[in-house]
Amino acid sequence: MNYFTLPLEDWTNNFVYDWLIPVMGGFFDSVSSIISFFINGVADLFLMIPAEVIAILLILLAWKLAGKGIAIFTLIGTLYLGSVNLWEDAMLTLAVVVVATVFSIIIGLPLGILTAKYAVLDKIVRPILDFMQTLPSFVYLIPAILLFGLGEVPAVISTFVFATPPAVRMTTLAIKQVPEDMVEAARAFGSTSWQMLVKVQLPVAIPTIMAGVNQTIMLALSMAVIASMIGAPGLGSTVLAGISSVNVGLGLVGGLGIVVLAIILDRITQGLGNKNKK
Known part of the structure; x- marks a missing residue:
C-alpha cells in the first residue's frame, strides 16, 4: 500500500542538523549548564552528608509516614546498599531522580491546574502527554544526546519527558474531582479564583496530587x-x-539496589499522601 512516499526521516534530519543545532545550540548549552549545576549540587550534598545520617533520616521518615514495617525495611535496605558498596551509586541515582522529579512537579502541577480549568488547553495538552507516554524511551534518547551530549543532563531531560505526564494528569483529575458543592459554597462566600484554588481545591486535591x-x-x-x-x-x-x-551477580546486585530505593521512596511518598488525606 505504498501510494506515496513521506520523507519524514529527511525532514527531521534537515530540521535538526541544518537549523535546530546551529541556531539553538547556544540555548541548549545554557540549559545543559543550569541542569548540570543543579544535579552536581544535589549529588555533592548527598555525598557530603554521612551515609549514617541519611539512613537515619530515611528510617525516621519511613517510621513517621509509613509505619514500623517500612522503617525496618528501610534499615535493612540501607544496610544492603552499604554492604555491597552501592551507597554512592544510590546517591547519584537519587540525585538524578530528585532533580528530574522537581522539574516535573514545577511544570506538571501548574500545567495540570490550568488544564483542569480550561477545556481548550486540556484538549491541546492531552495528545502531547499521550505522545510523551507512548513514544519509546529509546527514541527520545537520540535527540537528548544530540542536544545535550552524554552524561547526567540528557538523563534528566529524558527522565523528565518520561515522568511528567502522570503529574499533569493526576493534578488535572484531582482538581476536577473536588466536590461541586464545596466550590459553590466558596463562590457564594465571595472567594476569588485564587482563594478558591489555594484554600478549597488544592487542600482537597492534595492526596490525588501526591499519588x-x-x-x-x-x-x-x-x-x-x-x-x-x-x-x-x-x-x-x-x-x-x-x-x-x-x-x-553484578546485574542482580544493582537491580536489587534500584528495587530497595524504589520501595523506600514509594512507601514514603504514599505515606505522605495518606497523611495529607487524613
Whole structure:
C-alpha cells in the first residue's frame, strides 16, 4: 500500500542538523549548564552528608509516614546498599531522580491546574502527554544526546519527558474531582479564583496530587537503567555493566539496589499522601 512516499526521516534530519543545532545550540548549552549545576549540587550534598545520617533520616521518615514495617525495611535496605558498596551509586541515582522529579512537579502541577480549568488547553495538552507516554524511551534518547551530549543532563531531560505526564494528569483529575458543592459554597462566600484554588481545591486535591508525584518518582527510577546507556551515573550503570559483561551477580546486585530505593521512596511518598488525606 505504498501510494506515496513521506520523507519524514529527511525532514527531521534537515530540521535538526541544518537549523535546530546551529541556531539553538547556544540555548541548549545554557540549559545543559543550569541542569548540570543543579544535579552536581544535589549529588555533592548527598555525598557530603554521612551515609549514617541519611539512613537515619530515611528510617525516621519511613517510621513517621509509613509505619514500623517500612522503617525496618528501610534499615535493612540501607544496610544492603552499604554492604555491597552501592551507597554512592544510590546517591547519584537519587540525585538524578530528585532533580528530574522537581522539574516535573514545577511544570506538571501548574500545567495540570490550568488544564483542569480550561477545556481548550486540556484538549491541546492531552495528545502531547499521550505522545510523551507512548513514544519509546529509546527514541527520545537520540535527540537528548544530540542536544545535550552524554552524561547526567540528557538523563534528566529524558527522565523528565518520561515522568511528567502522570503529574499533569493526576493534578488535572484531582482538581476536577473536588466536590461541586464545596466550590459553590466558596463562590457564594465571595472567594476569588485564587482563594478558591489555594484554600478549597488544592487542600482537597492534595492526596490525588501526591499519588501523581508518587508515580512520577517511580517512573523516574524506572529510567535509571535506560539513562545509564547515555552516561548517567548511579545504580543503572551497575546493571548495565552486568548486562555488558553477562555478569548475572553484578546485574542482580544493582537491580536489587534500584528495587530497595524504589520501595523506600514509594512507601514514603504514599505515606505522605495518606497523611495529607487524613
